[in-house]
Amino acid sequence: MVGQCSRVSSFQLISGLFSVNEHQLLDNPVDAEEQKGVADTKSGFGKLETYKKIFDLGEGTYATVYLGKSLLTGKNVALKEIRLEHEEGAPCTAIREVSLLRNLRHANIVTLHDIVYTDRILTLVFEFVERDLREYMEELDGMISIANVKLFLVQLLRGLAYCHCRRILHRDLKPQNLLINRTGELKLADFGLARAQSVPTKTYSNEVVTLWYRPPDVLLGSTDYSTHIDLWGVGCILYEMLLHKPMFPGEHN
Numbered sequence: 001m002v003g004q005c006s007r008v009s010s011f012q013l014i015s016g017l018f019s020v021n022e023h024q025l026l027d028n029p030v031d032a033e034e035q036k037g038v039a040d041t042k043s044g045f046g047k048l049e050t051y052k053k054i055f056d057l058g059e060g061t062y063a064t065v066y067l068g069k070s071l072l073t074g075k076n077v078a079l080k081e082i083r084l085e086h087e088e089g090a091p092c093t094a095i096r097e098v099s100l101l102r103n104l105r106h107a108n109i110v111t112l113h114d115i116v117y118t119d120r121i122l123t124l125v126f127e128f129v130e131r132d133l134r135e136y137m138e139e140l141d142g143m144i145s146i147a148n149v150k151l152f153l154v155q156l157l158r159g160l161a162y163c164h165c166r167r168i169l170h171r172d173l174k175p176q177n178l179l180i181n182r183t184g185e186l187k188l189a190d191f192g193l194a195r196a197q198s199v200p201t202k203t204y205s206n207e208v209v210t211l212w213y214r215p216p217d218v219l220l221g222s223t224d225y226s227t228h229i230d231l232w233g234v235g236c237i238l239y240e241m242l243l244h245k246p247m248f249p250g251e252h253n
Helices: 007-017 032-040 092-101 133-139 146-165 228-243
Strands: 051-059 063-070 076-083 112-117 121-127 178-180 186-188
Touching: 051 076, 092 112, 092 121, 133 178, 133 228, 146 178, 146 186, 146 228
Parallel strands: none
Antiparallel strands: 051 063, 063 076, 076 121, 112 121, 178 186
């Protein structure tokens, strides 16, 4: 089936993709306490019993996200449970998200801590971030200070530059995919539509980016694009933060 990977190959791909080189240098390494926490919890890696679900945060086509807690560290985590359809395996968006996030370590990109694979469910364990930019704007009734707009924009550009330097296109930038923690740190999330430009191909799909944040050329069907697809999204998000409304709302092309 298009968009799906076989069950056996899904497990092999995910297992291989998540084998991280412990001595890899990080551009923005986690602090010493977090590194120690990672080392201390290796025994619980990949085990469902390591995590406890607390409540449902939201549901999509293929996945449900829960607030959870690591029983080893006591820290909250986000558990993204992806349903594996019988005989179809994991959606390729999940394989793609794991394959990209395993190599991305940056303060402005959400951290993938662990994966748990069972017969029916693939669970991605992310750091828990309290809200997304859409929720943040709604809480403030759109009145974001100029200082905070600048703060969020700089962090968004830093995270995006990190991706682009590694030839990765996010392809789905929107307020809902930008997470903000209690200290005001912004993190890029949801890499299900992301694409590595190193993959040999001349064109890409134009069925990417939520409609309101899609560049005009892609909106008109172009499949030949590069980093500008993300930069257009940045401009739309900046406009929305400043003027408290979407730049190009609409129900169809």
